[in-house]
Amino acid sequence: MxxxxxxxxxxxxxxxxxxxxxxxxxxxxxxxxxxxxxxxxxxxxxxxxxxxGGGSKICPYCRCYLKINATRCRHCGYDFTEAL
Ligand SMILES: [Zn+2]
The missing domain is CATH 1.10.8 (Helicase, Ruva Protein; domain 3)
Structure with missing residues (x-):
């Protein structure tokens, strides 16, 4: 058992x-x-x-890797919500 x-x-x-x-x-x-x-x-x-998850995308301004669901670049402050 x-x-x-x-x-x-x-x-x-x-x-x-x-x-x-x-x-x-x-x-x-x-x-x-x-x-x-x-x-x-x-x-x-x-x-x-x-x-x-931790999938990544690249910031179009500073070319750094970000989390796929990030709305703002943590390096240069680029706002992805404005781009949509
Ligand atoms: Zn950036």
Whole structure:
């Protein structure tokens, strides 16, 4: 009976690696998403796929990398909302 519990935990930790990997590819914390994926895989997996995460875009003025959902450049102050 106890072995069965350990097996479930082991599988949860392994499948938790999937959203952790997806999130880490987007520049997010691997460890955080691993724990998240281990605890609530069914939520973490679609969340990791759908999240904008740490994807980056380039500021047209200073050419620095910014988070994909940034509305203002943290270096030169360029406002992306005005460009839309
Ligand atoms: Zn800039």
């Amino acid at each position: 106890e072995n069965y519990i350990f097996e479930i935990i082991a599988i949860a930790i392994l499948i938790g690696l999937i959203p952790a990997y997806i999130a880490s590819r987007k520049g997010l914390s691997f460890i955080q998403w691993w724990i998240y994926g281990t605890l609530i895989f069914i939520v973490a997996l679609p969340h990791s796929i759908l999240t904008g």
